[in-house]
Amino acid sequence: MHRTKTRFAARINHVATALERRGVRATYSLHDRVLSNRRSRRRFTGDPPELDDVQRRIVAELETDGYSLLPFAELFPDAGPWEEIEALSSRFVAKTEAGLAGDRESLRVRAGKEFVVRLHSYGIDVNLDDPWFRACASRRMLDVANTYIGLWSKLEYVDMWYSVPQPEGAERVASQRWHRDFNDRQLVKAFLYLADVDESMGPFEYVPGSAGSGPYASVWPWRPLGDNYPSQEEFAERVPGASIRTFTAPKGTLILCDTSGFHRGGLSTTAARVLATVTYSSPASLKSLTERSYRFTGELEDLDAPTRFAIT
């Protein structure tokens, strides 16, 4: 009797999950094609930002390869932003290492991704006093994301990560495995390395041409809540190693990337990989599939319209 009930419950659960998936997909399409994104595209095309050479190059590289790599100082030539971000990172590292050595309960980790300690995680209050958030909300970054996506985007997630070194031979889990981000068909993530990252420290890796209409876009193509974590063995058969870009790079390197394409990273077996990260996605993503990671507590009236739109 119990077995029958359990099987019945499993079947109901399966049907409910399938229905929920269909519902989420339908909501995404509606928001992408008609509701949120159409208005957001109009707002962007009605007053497109003027980009400088560095920003134009980043957008062009995102369009061709799905990523762009540059020193943070190229986008933010004043020393101030970098120095403040580095100071924040030092405080985060000190606190994290104290937590790892003692009260692990005090560390912010998410279930299933315990190898990453987060400065913020979800549900935090933030304002422009936070130097990384300030950089992410600035028009230097936002105009790049908006131009690439072709609409006024939402700044959806902002954080710093400390990837805790794992034992030699540890299996890849979660985002250490090849995947496409489920949230949006076109989005921009940035990763700012706050430590030198070598081969042993779980560098970010990406398959150029796997986003948009690139040559690898049709390999387990993106769809909302799609098959975004394929079997890693089949992945290795279909995507030759030579087409993978591995981002070993010095501290201060900024990677911008469309993570609807295949990527992975974060399995360090030696030293902590510390980075700052941000996600810009379309309003359709925000409405139907994801939550905002923070609440902006600063003065909205002081901000221009695209920035206000991005952070609220």
Ligand SMILES: O=C(O)CCC(=O)C(=O)O
């Ligand atoms: O930690 C990394 O390098 C990968 C992160 C990732 O997969 C993601 O943010 O979607």
